Amino acid sequence: MSSSKPAVAIIGAGVAGLAAAIRMACAGRDVTVIEGAPEPGGKLRERHQGAYRFDLGPSLFTWPELILELDELTRSSIPNSPSCPERFEFTKLDRSTHYFWEDGTQLIAWSQPEQFASECEKSFGVNPILVKSHLEHSSASFEATRRIFLEQSLHDWNHDIPGQWGAVVKFFHRLPWIGTLHRWNQKRLKHPKLAQLFDRYATYNGSDPHRAPAMLHVIPHLEHGQGTFFPNDGMIGITRHLYGLAEALGVKFMFNREAIEILHKGGEVQGVKVSDNQQQQFIIEANCVISNADVWPTYRRLLPNLKAPERILQQERSTSGVIFYWGIEGNHPTLHLHNILFSQDYQAEFESIRNEGHPGDDPTVYINISSKVKPSDAPSGGENWFVMVNVEAQPEAIEKMIPMIRNSVIQKINRTLNIDLEPLIQNESFLTPSDIQARTSSHQGALYGASSNSPFAAFLRHRNRSTQLKGLYFCGGSVHPGGGIPLCLLSAKITAELIEKHA
Ligand SMILES: Cc1cc2nc3c(=O)[nH]c(=O)nc-3n(C[C@H](O)[C@H](O)[C@H](O)COP(=O)(O)OP(=O)(O)OC[C@H]3O[C@@H](n4cnc5c(N)ncnc54)[C@H](O)[C@@H]3O)c2cc1C
Numbered sequence: 305m306s307s308s309k310p311a312v313a314i315i316g317a318g319v320a321g322l323a324a325a326i327r328m329a330c331a332g333r334d335v336t337v338i339e340g341a342p343e344p345g346g347k348l349r350e351r352h353q354g355a356y357r358f359d360l361g362p363s364l365f366t367w368p369e370l371i372l373e374l375d376e377l378t379r380s381s382i383p384n385s386p387s388c389p390e391r392f393e394f395t396k397l398d399r400s401t402h403y404f405w406e407d408g409t410q411l412i413a414w415s416q417p418e419q420f421a422s423e424c425e426k427s428f429g430v431n432p433i434l435v436k437s438h439l440e441h442s443s444a445s446f447e448a449t450r451r452i453f454l455e456q457s458l459h460d461w462n463h464d465i466p467g468q469w470g471a472v473v474k475f476f477h478r479l480p481w482i483g484t485l486h487r488w489n490q491k492r493l494k495h496p497k498l499a500q501l502f503d504r505y506a507t508y509n510g511s512d513p514h515r516a517p518a519m520l521h522v523i524p525h526l527e528h529g530q531g532t533f534f535p536n537d538g539m540i541g542i543t544r545h546l547y548g549l550a551e552a553l554g555v556k557f558m559f560n561r562e563a564i565e566i567l568h569k570g571g572e573v574q575g576v577k578v579s580d581n582q583q584q585q586f587i588i589e590a591n592c593v594i595s596n597a598d599v600w601p602t603y604r605r606l607l608p609n610l611k612a613p614e615r616i617l618q619q620e621r622s623t624s625g626v627i628f629y630w631g632i633e634g635n636h637p638t639l640h641l642h643n644i645l646f647s648q649d650y651q652a653e654f655e656s657i658r659n660e661g662h663p664g665d666d667p668t669v670y671i672n673i674s675s676k677v678k679p680s681d682a683p684s685g686g687e688n689w690f691v692m693v694n695v696e697a698q699p700e701a702i703e704k705m706i707p708m709i710r711n712s713v714i715q716k717i718n719r720t721l722n723i724d725l726e727p728l729i730q731n732e733s734f735l736t737p738s739d740i741q742a743r744t745s746s747h748q749g750a751l752y753g754a755s756s757n758s759p760f761a762a763f764l765r766h767r768n769r770s771t772q773l774k775g776l777y778f779c780g781g782s783v784h785p786g787g788g789i790p791l792c793l794l795s796a797k798i799t800a801e802l803i804e805k806h807a
Pocket residue numbers: 315316317318319320321338339340341344345346347348360361362363364365561562563564596597598625627740743744745746751752779780781782787788789790792
C-alpha cells in the first residue's frame with residue numbers, strides 16, 4: 305500500500321464530479337479525482353460507429369451559463385494560463401423539438417415563445433394567448449423558486465442569500481402546490497395533444513406526468529424562456545471542456561481506478577481505498593471526500609459500516625432508457641436535431657412502463673440527430689440517429705425485451721414518418737439499463753437518480769453534506785437538486801459552497 309495526501313478526493317468524473325473538482329481547485333484545494341472508467345464524463349461520453357459519431361447519453365443542452373460560470377472561475381484563478389482551454393463554444397437554436405403524431409399532426413416547437421404560440425394555433429387551433437401565458441407562468445414560477453429549490457442546499461440553509469424566500473412568498477398563491485403535472489397542463493391547455501407536449505417535460509427527470517407534481521411545470525422555462533443550445537463540438541464537448549479546465553487547474557485524475565471504500569474514523573472521513581484494474585489496493589488520504597457516484601452504491605458498497613438512509617435509498621427510481629444508435633442512409637428533411645414521435649395514449653404508455661417495464665407496442669420515440677447541426681457526425685448522404693424510449697429501471701428484465709422493443713420502435717417510426725426504416729440502417733449498437741448501471745454505477749440504470757413521482761420528491765433527495773461523517777459530501781444526479789446536466793452542475797456548486805462553509 306502506498307499513500308499520498310490530497311485535501312479533497314472526488315469519487316467519479318461525471319459532469320458533477322468534474323465541476324466540483326474545478327470549484328475545489330479554484331478554492332485552492334489539492335484535488336484528486338478517482339474514476340473507474342478509462343475516461344471522464346460518466347453518462348456524458350461518445351461512441352464511434354464506422355463513419356458515424358454519437359453522443360452516448362445526454363443530447364439536450366440547456367442553461368449554458370452554468371458552464372460559462374466555471375470558465376470565468378477558472379480564468380480568474382489562473383489568469384493568462386496557456387493551458388486553460390478556449391472559452392466554451394455553443395450555438396443557440398431557433399427551435400427545441402419537432403413533434404409528430406401518427407394521425408399526421410406535426411408541430412415545430414420554436415424556442416421563441418410568440419412563434420411557438422402561433423405554431424400551436426396553426427397545428428391545434430388553440431388561442432396563442434393561452435400558450436404564451438402558460439409559458440409565462442412557467443418562467444415566473446421558475447424565477448420565484450430557483451434560489452430555494454435549485455441553487456442552495458435544502459437541508460443546510462444559507463441565511464446569507466438576501467430575499468430568497470421573498471420571491472416564493474410573493475408568488476406562493478400562483479404555485480401549484482398540489483395536483484399532478486398532467487392535470488395542470490390538461491386544465492390550462494385544454495387541447496389533449498398540447499397537454500401531452502407539456503406533459504413530456506416530466507420525462508426530463510425520468511418521471512411520469514400522471515404522478516409527478518405540477519411543480520415540474522417550471523421545466524419548459526429552460527427551453528422556451530432561456531433557450532435550447534448545442535455545444536459546437538457536440539455534447540461530448542461539455543465533458544472535454546470541463547476536463548480541460550480541471551486539468552489546467554492542476555486536478556489529478558486517476559482513471560481505471562475503482563473507489564472501494566470511504567475510510568473514516570471517529571466520525572470524520574480519512575480518505576478513500578482504491579483498487580486498480582490489477583486488483584492492487586492503495587489509499588488516497590483526504591479530509592474531504594465528495595462522492596459523485598450514485599448515492600445507493602455510495603452507501604451500500606463504499607460505506608458498509610455507516611447507517612444508510614433507508615427511506616431515501618428505497619425511493620422509486622427514475623426511468624431508464626433503451627437507446628439504439630443507428631447509422632442511417634439518406635437525409636430525412638422533416639426531422640431536426642430533437643424529434644418526438646408521440647404515442648396515441650400517453651397514460652397507457654406510462655402504465656405499461658410501470659407495470660410491464662416497457663412502453664408497449666405504441667411507444668413515444670425520441671430521435672436525436674446531431675448531424676443535422678454538426679454534419680461531420682455522419683458521412684455525406686447519411687444521418688446519425690440516436691433513438692430512445694423510456695423503460696423502467698429494471699436491468700435484468702429489460703435485457704430480455706430488447707428485440708421486442710427494437711421491433712416496436714421501428715414499427716412506430718415507420719407508421720409515423722411513412723418510411724421503411726430497416727433497410728436504411730447501415731450499422732447499429734444499443735445501450736440498455738444494464739449497460740448504464742455497469743458503466744456509471746447508476747443504481748438499476750436509472751437516468752436521473754430517484755424519480756419525482758411524489759409531491760415530496762424534492763425534499764427526499766439525498767442532502768449534499770453528510771450529517772453522520774464530517775468531511776463527506778455528495779454531488780451528482782442522485783442527490784439534491786437532481787438529475788440532468790444543469791442540476792448536476794448546480795449540485796457541484798452547492799457542495800463546494802457547503803465545503804467552504806463547514807471547513
Ligand atoms: C441515455 C441518457 C440520456 C440523457 N439525456 C439527458 C439530456 O438530454 N439532458 C440532460 O441534461 N441530461 C440527460 N441525461 C442525464 C445526465 O446524463 C445525467 O444526469 C448526468 O450526466 C449525471 O452526471 P453525474 O455527475 O451525476 O455522474 P454520472 O454521469 O452518473 O457519472 C458518475 C461517474 O462516477 C464513476 N464512479 C461511480 N462509482 C465509482 C467508484 N466506486 N469508483 C470510481 N468511479 C466511480 C462512474 O464511472 C461515472 O463516471 C441523460 C442520461 C442518459 C443515460
